[in-house]
Amino acid sequence: MDLDHARAVAVEAAEAAGALLLEGTRGALGVRAKGDAGDVVTDLDLASEKLLLERILTAYPSHSVIAEESGVVEGAGGEWTWLVDPLDGTNNVAIGLPAYVVGVALCRAGRPVLGVVHDPVSARTLSAIRGRGTLSCPAGASSGVRLAPSYEPRPHGPLVAWTQGYAVARDDATGRVLRSALELGARRVLQLWAPLLAWAMLARGAIDGIVGYRAEVVDLPAGALLALEAGIEIRALDGGPFEEGIDGTAEDRSFVAAHPRALPELLALLR
Template sequence: MDLDHARTVAVQAAEAAGALLLEGTRGTVGVQAKGDAGDVVTDLDLASEKLLLERILTAYPSHTVIAEESGLVGAAGGEWTWLVDPLDGTNNVAIGLPAYVVGVALCQGGRPVLGVVHDPVSAHTWSAIRGRGALSAPAGSPSGVRLAPPYAPSPHGPLLAWTQGYDVSRGDVAAHALKSALELNARRVLQLWAPLLSWAMLARGDIDGIVGYRAEAVDLPAGALLAREAGIEIRALDGGPFEECFDGTPEDRSFVAAHPRAMPRLLSLLE
């Protein structure tokens, strides 16, 4: 498998989808209810996903794809699986807030080996190949610069992002306890409704950490791989090892992510 070629395919597909989204948000966006938890889907989600599926399956017709709206495309259990989030930040788009990205990951045996996050608003793309670092580049650029977020602690506490899965209820006791601990000890806690955007911000060094609770399987691997390859450490909530796989249970997708030197302090906030 030529991962450099796969990155080129993923980046070009994500940027094309991003151009579609950017143009679409300038007009009226059709919004429909999705599920029973108050989530929504837009016509832009569907159009972006259609484009991404066509690009990926044209390049890799024997691979499996799991997409946010379409679900499983192709046979399950193969060696290579693509994860597609065509519009991470749908609720933001629905209310006219320009905070959304496109995410694509390629997994081998359930483990991400390639991650791409594209921000149509800033026209910037971040990508990573496992073991080869993470890159930041303007959209359309054939090259990029290595991501290496600095360690810059604040005496006023960390700036954190919180993300949780769609199935987490308002009455979830563990989620409430975690969020309360963060609100009491952090300088700010962002809830962006776009987890992949939070991962890109962490990889760049714009925020100090992310705490995730039962995160969604489709968008977690691309963002987590991007951050890890930039030098970010990711642990389970109890401080144990964490693997950014898309399979497993929702409990397996609860985590703390931060610069390695910031990790002990962040874990202590959650005790």
């Protein structure tokens, strides 16, 4: 498997989907309800996903794909699985807030080896191959800069993002306690409605950490790999080891991610 070629396929697909989204947000969106938790889906989600699936499966017809809207698209080979989030931030787009990204990941035996997040608004793409760092490139460029964010403690606590899975109820006791702890101890808590955008911000050093509770499987691997390859550390909520793969339950997808120097303070807040 040529991961450089896979990255090129993923980047080109994500940027093409991003161009589609950027143009589409200027017109009527076709918003409708999705599920019972207040989530929505738009025509843009479906059009972007169609483009991404066509590009990926044309290049890798034997691979499996897990897509945000289509679910599991089975391929002939079980070793390689793509994860596709065609519009991470749909609720933002639906209210006219330009905060959304396109995410693609490739997993081998359930473990991410490639992650791509494209931001159509800033026209930048972050990509990572396991063991080879995270690159930030202008859209359409073949080269960029390797990310290695520095860290300086903030005077009133860390700046963190919060993300949770769609199935987490409003009265979920654990989620309520975690959010309360962050609100009391952090300088600011961002709830972006776009987890992959938060991961990109963390990989760039724009925020100090992310706390995730029962995160969605389609979002986690791409963002986590970008952060890890930029030098970010990820732990379980109790400070123990964390596996960023696609196997396991929703409870296994609860985590704290931060710059290594910020991690002890963030874990202390949650205790």
